[in-house]
Amino acid sequence: MTQSLPSVLFVCTGNICRSPTAHALLLHKAAALGLVVHTDSAAVTEEExxxxPDRRALQELRRRGVPMPAHRARQVQARDFTQFDLVLGMTAAHVRAxxxxxxxxxxxxxxxxxxxxEDExxxxxxxPWYGGPQDFIEAFDMIEAGVxxxxxxxxxLPR
Structure with a gap:
């Protein structure tokens, strides 16, 4: 029998770097464990x-063997707050927004x-958008720990 996870929406500023990376990672890791998950990503802003996704985020995902599902940036919608069990921001500012x-x-x-x-x-x-390859590596590592x-x-987790 296939288990399922609570549904998760990952959120960042523009929905082109961090949140789509988290979305791809959760799908990839859940599948490896035989789990089914409803997940997506979105932005708090309209900018993107x-x-x-940012090409540098895609490069880091590819380098680590994580496929990126089809994605176009979108903004958080009111319905997201009832369609997902968890809405996870990348920063405290995202959580406040x-x-x-x-x-x-x-x-x-x-x-x-x-x-x-793990360290809670x-x-x-x-x-990482403002930086270089090392910034994407470090962001990926942090996102992976959270996922x-x-x-x-x-x-x-709530359901």
């Missing part, structure tokens, strides 16, 4: 709507991705 955006009838838990990392030390995942934490806690 319709754009594909999500809390302001959430409608009164929201059912999703809004949280910081890095709260799920809440920390922002820096935006692995989500998978490790799957039995204790």
């Amino acid at each position: 709507i319709g754009n594909p 999500l809390q302001r955006m959430a409608p009164a009838h929201a059912t999703a838990r809004i949280d910081l991705l890095m709260r799920y990392a 030390n809440p920390i922002d995942v820096p935006d 692995e934490g989500v998978l490790a806690r799957r039995g204790r």
Whole structure:
């Protein structure tokens, strides 16, 4: 029997670097464990709507053997707060923006991705868009730790 995970929406600023990376990683790692997951990614801003993932994020995913599903940047919508169990921001600023955006009838838990990392030390995942290849490597490593934490806690997550 195939297990399922709570549904997860990953959120960053423009939805072209960090959040699509987290989405791809969760799909990849869940599949490797025989788990089914409903996941997506979105932005708190309108800046990149319709754009594909950043080529540097795609390069890092490819380098690590993680496929990127078809993706175009989108902004968080009111329905996301009822269609997903978890809405995970990459930074505390994203979490605050999500809390302001959430409608009164929201059912999703809004949280910081890095709260799920093994060391449970809440920390922002820096935006690699402004940097070079090493910044994408470091962001990927942090996102991977958070995603692995989500998978490790799957039995204790909201549904």
